[in-house]
Amino acid sequence: MFGYLLRRLLLLIPTLVLVTLLVFSIIRLLPGNIVVLMMSEQGYASEQAKLEQMLGLDQPFYWQYVSYIGKVFRGDLGVSFWTREPVLDEILRRLPVSVELALLAMFCGLLIGLPTGIVSAIRQDSWLDYVFRTSAIGGLSVPGFWMATIVIVAASISWKWVPPMRYTPFVRDPLANLSQLIIPAIILGFALSASVMRMTRSMVLEVLREDYVRTAWAKGLPESAVIARHVLKNAMIPVVTIMGLQLSTLIGGTVIMESIFVLPGMGKFLLDAITWRDYPVIQGINLFLATGVILLNLVIDLLYGLLDPRIRFG
Amino acid sequence: MKRVPHVTDGQPAYVSRRGFVKAGAVGVGGLAMAGLSSVSPGPRSAWAQDRGQPKRGGTLVVRSGPIRGIDPHFETWGATMQVVHQTYNALVKFTHDGTKIVPDLAESWEQKDDVTYVFRLRQGVRFHNVPPVNGRELTSEDVKYSIERQMTAQPGKFQHAYFFLGKLASIQTPDKSTIVFKTKEPYAPFMNYIANPWTVIVAREVVEKHGDLQRHAIGTGPFIMQEYRRDQEAVFVRNPLYFKKGLPYLDEVRIQYVIDPVAATAAFRGQQTDISYLEFADVASIKASDPRVHVAEILSMFPIVLRTRPYDEQRPLKPPFTEKKVRQAIQAATRPEEFIEISRSGWGVPMVGPIAPNRKPWALPPSDRPEYDLKKAKRLLAEAGYPNGFEVELIVGSPGDNVKTAQVVKDQLAKVGIVVNVKPMEMAQYYNKTYTYDYSMSVHTMLSGEEPEESLRPYFGANATYYRWGNKEIHRLIDEQARVLDQARRIEMIHRIQRLILDDAPNVFLYTPIAHYGVQPWVKNYIVPINAYDQRYEEIWIDGKRR
Numbered sequence: 001m002f003g004y005l006l007r008r009l010l011l012l013i014p015t016l017v018l019v020t021l022l023v024f025s026i027i028r029l030l031p032g033n034i035v036v037l038m039m040s041e042q043g044y045a046s047e048q049a050k051l052e053q054m055l056g057l058d059q060p061f062y063w064q065y066v067s068y069i070g071k072v073f074r075g076d077l078g079v080s081f082w083t084r085e086p087v088l089d090e091i092l093r094r095l096p097v098s099v100e101l102a103l104l105a106m107f108c109g110l111l112i113g114l115p116t117g118i119v120s121a122i123r124q125d126s127w128l129d130y131v132f133r134t135s136a137i138g139g140l141s142v143p144g145f146w147m148a149t150i151v152i153v154a155a156s157i158s159w160k161w162v163p164p165m166r167y168t169p170f171v172r173d174p175l176a177n178l179s180q181l182i183i184p185a186i187i188l189g190f191a192l193s194a195s196v197m198r199m200t201r202s203m204v205l206e207v208l209r210e211d212y213v214r215t216a217w218a219k220g221l222p223e224s225a226v227i228a229r230h231v232l233k234n235a236m237i238p239v240v241t242i243m244g245l246q247l248s249t250l251i252g253g254t255v256i257m258e259s260i261f262v263l264p265g266m267g268k269f270l271l272d273a274i275t276w277r278d279y280p281v282i283q284g285i286n287l288f289l290a291t292g293v294i295l296l297n298l299v300i301d302l303l304y305g306l307l308d309p310r311i312r313f314g
Numbered sequence: 315m316k317r318v319p320h321v322t323d324g325q326p327a328y329v330s331r332r333g334f335v336k337a338g339a340v341g342v343g344g345l346a347m348a349g350l351s352s353v354s355p356g357p358r359s360a361w362a363q364d365r366g367q368p369k370r371g372g373t374l375v376v377r378s379g380p381i382r383g384i385d386p387h388f389e390t391w392g393a394t395m396q397v398v399h400q401t402y403n404a405l406v407k408f409t410h411d412g413t414k415i416v417p418d419l420a421e422s423w424e425q426k427d428d429v430t431y432v433f434r435l436r437q438g439v440r441f442h443n444v445p446p447v448n449g450r451e452l453t454s455e456d457v458k459y460s461i462e463r464q465m466t467a468q469p470g471k472f473q474h475a476y477f478f479l480g481k482l483a484s485i486q487t488p489d490k491s492t493i494v495f496k497t498k499e500p501y502a503p504f505m506n507y508i509a510n511p512w513t514v515i516v517a518r519e520v521v522e523k524h525g526d527l528q529r530h531a532i533g534t535g536p537f538i539m540q541e542y543r544r545d546q547e548a549v550f551v552r553n554p555l556y557f558k559k560g561l562p563y564l565d566e567v568r569i570q571y572v573i574d575p576v577a578a579t580a581a582f583r584g585q586q587t588d589i590s591y592l593e594f595a596d597v598a599s600i601k602a603s604d605p606r607v608h609v610a611e612i613l614s615m616f617p618i619v620l621r622t623r624p625y626d627e628q629r630p631l632k633p634p635f636t637e638k639k640v641r642q643a644i645q646a647a648t649r650p651e652e653f654i655e656i657s658r659s660g661w662g663v664p665m666v667g668p669i670a671p672n673r674k675p676w677a678l679p680p681s682d683r684p685e686y687d688l689k690k691a692k693r694l695l696a697e698a699g700y701p702n703g704f705e706v707e708l709i710v711g712s713p714g715d716n717v718k719t720a721q722v723v724k725d726q727l728a729k730v731g732i733v734v735n736v737k738p739m740e741m742a743q744y745y746n747k748t749y750t751y752d753y754s755m756s757v758h759t760m761l762s763g764e765e766p767e768e769s770l771r772p773y774f775g776a777n778a779t780y781y782r783w784g785n786k787e788i789h790r791l792i793d794e795q796a797r798v799l800d801q802a803r804r805i806e807m808i809h810r811i812q813r814l815i816l817d818d819a820p821n822v823f824l825y826t827p828i829a830h831y832g833v834q835p836w837v838k839n840y841i842v843p844i845n846a847y848d849q850r851y852e853e854i855w856i857d858g859k860r861r
Contacts, residue, residue, distance in 0.1 A: 030743075037742055040748070083544070085528070157603060165586050259574040262546075262571070262572050
């Protein structure tokens with residue numbers, strides 16, 4: 001187990017080097033030069049070469065990359081070209097917001113998706129099954145940004161109410177924090193619940209047909225015990241995989257929610273950085289996201305072992 | 315509604331003998347914009363509410379848009395000014411309606427000769443009582459330091475250097491309350507730039523302590539910044555040492571950064587913000603949802619133009635734009651009223667020349683407006699050798715209202731056989747095309763401020779940055795007008811330059827949008843300034859209950 005963990009962690013290094021190299025190259029290949037962008041805001045003629053030198057963009061590509069990687073290993077992600085603020089500080093300030101929103105959304109998604117998936121499976125082809133399956137299709141097809149817009153506009157017109165727009169960190173006031181985050185979390189969770197529900201339903205249906213479940217029924221076990229102890233645990237591996245994949249998508253994909261609900265997270269920050277070609281910020285955020293996704297996958301792989309003792313890490 | 319008279323003659327009491335302040339006052343006199351009918355360039359005042367008795371206390375919450383930093387000398391975005399004007403003061407400033415220049419930190423000023431300006435500071439002005447300034451007195455050295463800082467020519471320090479860079483011979487401080495500016499030659503825009511909302515006075519110690527002013531704002535202003543969280547909020551509390559007795563009325567100001575326009579409108583409707591910029595599409599529903607809410611309408615300072623291919627010595631013109639008649643044909647085939655109706659639902663005013671119509675006396679009268687005449691346009695095209703028109707690419711930054719404007723250009727020019735291929739571009743790519751002057755046509759936004767030169771030099775001057783037009787006669791006249799201190803002569807020259815530009819037709823000046831601000835009923839004495847960068851809240855008070 002320890003050896004496996006160590007191997008996976010060591011594999012993190014080449015993966016991250018590859019990710020940074022890709023991000024580093026792709027943003028420099030995009031049309032739209034940061035130096036021209038910055039010059040465009042100057043109301044007087046100025047030397048482009050000086051600005052390039054100031055930003056370190058006068059160096060050859062490989063040297064820029066090597067120097068960046070060297071700094072990353074020293075814990076320095078550089079400073080934003082536009083605000084001159086350290087990228088690491090900015091990310092650390094925003095990361096908790098995005099992570100909290102993603103976890104809350106995940107929680108809401110599970111809260112809706114798991115029970116409806118189980119009920120749909122054990123009451124297959126009943127009216128409940130049809131209602132839940134239709135809702136799930138709805139959750140998959142209605143875009144989150146549309147739902148968020150409708151919720152915020154309708155509530156403000158009908159009741160002159162909007163969720164609080166002043167962000168309060170959880171540690172300072174949990175209630176105020178949750179009152180701002182809960183609506184975007186439910187909206188995100190609703191979309192997520194659709195895939196969780198569908199995956200749970202099909203897996204539970206599959207497991208229900210297994211011999212050991214028939215044996216459990218034959219032993220006269222109550223329904224709750226059969227479902228919880230024998231069906232659910234065995235049906236969970238694909239569901240956990242889906243959740244892991246969704247969580248990483250959620251962290252990176254909360255841009256619209258953060259924008260509409262005025263949350264100072266990473267999504268909007270990344271989008272602005274791309275718009276303004278703020279290379280150090282784009283690189284920094286991607287490094288964080290990539291590390292997060294890799295670690296998350298590792299956690300999920302370790303969870304498999306807990307769910308299914310037959311899986312061994314060697 | 316407050317109607318502001320045009321200042322066209324006479325001088326305020328503090329004006330010097332050579333009338334340079336008069337130049338400033340007259341220059342912005344015509345900004346006054348009252349009345350709200352769209353598509354009509356009638357005079358309008360800055361929007362103001364009914365007053366009443368001032369009341370002390372309360373919190374004002376103002377919605378703001380995207381912000382990058384809060385350094386007044388090196389930033390360019392409007393949201394920066396909502397922080398700057400609560401915490402700093404300028405030597406002098408424009409009134410909200412832009413009709414005249416009035417004292418701020420300077421109690422008096424005069425022009426000694428063509429190149430010498432003397433300012434005297436008010437006595438007893440103190441910086442905020444916070445480290446590192448700890449309430450120390452403002453001196454002339456602070457003014458000198460601030461102006462020199464603003465004209466830093468370092469790359470990456472944006473925008474405002476051109477006010478004074480290369481223009482000043484010296485800044486002297488003979489005593490702690492006198493500042494003497496000497497310009498290298500007569501410089502007509504001087505007072506307008508000294509009164510510009512970005513020209514505020516900062517303290518050297520604050521810059522030295524923090525390295526820059528991007529996250530710290532400590533000045534002499536009516537409010538002390540208590541907290542600043544970029545993209546979230548900025549919180550200010552009343553400055554008890556403020557030099558204007560009795561001001562500010564508010565105990566607290568909170569700037570809330572709500573970037574998404576849908577969320578901003580919802581926040582205003584839900585009464586989480588007291589003042590909010592509104593999208594024109596939301597105006598009717600806001601008014602309908604609560605009749606007590608005020609919606610202020612004011613002409614924006616950002617007119618919309620249609621540009622043809624830029625050129626200079628390094629980048630010669632390319633066909634078909636080498637033909638002046640082609641450019642004139644495009645001018646004759648465009649009808650501003652249609653742009654206003656389709657792109658802005660009627661919220662706008664047609665342009666005549668580069669200077670917005672409310673910037674009298676600098677703006678050209680409506681009689682100078684190029685005629686909309688399709689027959690003439692077709693004739694001009696035929697004479698230029700394009701009887702069947704031609705195909706051209708038009709780039710536009712997306713997303714934004716300018717995409718709609720570009721579609722109208724396509725429809726209008728199709729009537730004379732010009733096939734316009736609209737190419738919306740992601741902003742960074744669009745700016746790169748624009749600022750490397752590599753495009754055939756584009757729809758863009760201009761600036762029309764108090765100083766008329768700002769609508770001319772950066773676009774049509776010899777070293778223009780925002781656009782390039784290599785007409786040497788226009789370059790010469792733009793340089794020359796800046797040396798003309800005589801007001802009447804300068805107005806005549808500015809008009810002449812604009813007529814030359816209209817005749818050469820590098821751009822079609824389309825329209826100036828009307829902007830909307832929602833103001834909750836309990837907010838009193840808020841005057842929406844004609845200059846979007848003027849964001850002073852010191853005279854606002856709260857009276858009446860929130861819901």
